[in-house]
Amino acid sequence: MxxxxxxxxxxxxxxxxxxxxxxxxxxxxxxxxxxxxxxxxxxxxxxxxxxxxxxxxxxxxxxxxxxxxxxxxxxxxxxxxxxxxxxxxxxxxxxxxxxxxxxxxxxxxxxxxxxxxxxxxxxxxxxxxxxxxxxxxxxxxxxxxxxxVTNVINNLVPEEIKEVEGISFHISRYVKNNYIHKDITFTDKGQEYSYTERVKAxxxxxxxxxxxxxxxxxxxxxxxxxxxxxxxxxxxxxxxxxx
Known part of the structure; x- marks a missing residue:
């Protein structure tokens, strides 16, 4: 991965x-x-x-x-x-x-x-x-x-799957150490990928x-x-x- x-x-x-x-x-x-x-x-x-x-x-x-x-x-x-x-x-x-x-x-x-x-x-x-x-x-x-950030945290969607151009993006959202995290995992052409977006609250x-x-x-x-x-x-x- x-x-x-x-x-x-x-x-x-x-x-x-x-x-x-x-x-x-x-x-x-x-x-x-x-x-x-x-x-x-x-x-x-x-x-x-x-x-x-x-x-x-x-x-x-x-x-x-x-x-x-x-x-x-x-x-x-x-x-x-x-x-x-x-x-x-x-x-x-x-x-x-x-x-x-x-x-x-x-x-x-x-x-x-x-x-x-x-x-x-x-x-x-x-x-x-x-x-x-x-x-x-x-x-x-x-x-x-x-x-x-108050509105974002209050309305955070913990888990989501988003289909775009034939790729299923699995998205997890959570708050940790005063940062809003978004974990993004997906597979394309047999290769697994994983990224994390992290923005300070x-x-x-x-x-x-x-x-x-x-x-x-x-x-x-x-x-x-x-x-x-x-x-x-x-x-x-x-x-x-x-x-």
Whole structure:
């Protein structure tokens, strides 16, 4: 059985199976979120956006279609290689570790779809927030779109089998040591595979501690992609606007 738990996100996100399992994600909802977010931030067409942990670039590509100058950055070389086919004069993709400051400044930095809290070392959560702050232009804004862990834990589905493209993904979910785990096992072409997603159960209070340490100003908090008010128990998302 092939398994790699060291920096699980570096190995799992680079496999084709990750993209097969999540192929049905709601692109329309993601685009509406980008519409709502850019309107809320009053971003002009000449302003620059960094899509941090961009994956295969779905948000970056749509933001570019809206007219923005966008850079997508991700640790996954395979994802960046795929996304690079969509590059143009105002859209580029780069391999980058988000724990480190990006070598350019941006008017907005977006970290979307729970692309945070993966790290083996706790200090890398704070390092990433500091790196985001250092990447902002003088009047720039940053956004972290995270899950609402209280809602997720209260509604956790312990066991599930998901059939996608003829592959049966067996999924187990549980909370251990303040991390939300998702064990994923499957067989393809006679080969067994096993991966574990592991995301720290970071609450709003935890983020506020990070922000205080990083000298960051929290400007607004939303609980949905429609930018509704955050409710600790019921909101699906925890969307943080800061500078």
């Amino acid at each position: 092939l398994k790699d738990s060291t920096k699980w996100y570096a190995s799992w996100f680079d496999t084709p199976y990750y993209h097969i399992l999540y192929k049905d994600r709601d692109y329309k909802e993601a685009q509406q979120f980008m519409d709502n977010l850019t309107t809320y931030l009053s971003l002009g067409p000449e302003e620059t956006i960094l899509d941090l942990a961009c994956g295969k670039g779905r948000h970056s590509i749509y933001l570019n279609q809206l007219g923005y100058n966008v850079t997508g950055a991700d640790l996954s070389k395979n994802s960046i290689e795929y996304a690079s086919q969509f590059e143009n004069e105002r859209l580029k993709f780069r391999v980058h570790d988000m724990c480190q400051p990006y070598p350019e400044k941006f008017d907005a930095v977006f970290n979307l779809f729970t692309s945070f809290g993966y790290f083996e070392n706790e200090e890398d959560n704070l390092n990433t927030i500091k790196a985001i702050k250092s990447t902002l232009s003088e009047r720039g804004f940053a956004v972290i779109d995270f899950m609402n 970071i609450t709003l209070d935890d983020f506020q501690v990070y922000f205080e340490k990083a000298n960051i100003q929290l400007l607004d908090i939303f609980g949905s992609y429609q930018l509704q008010k955050f409710n600790k128990n019921n909101s699906e998302r925890l969307i943080l606007i800061f500078k």
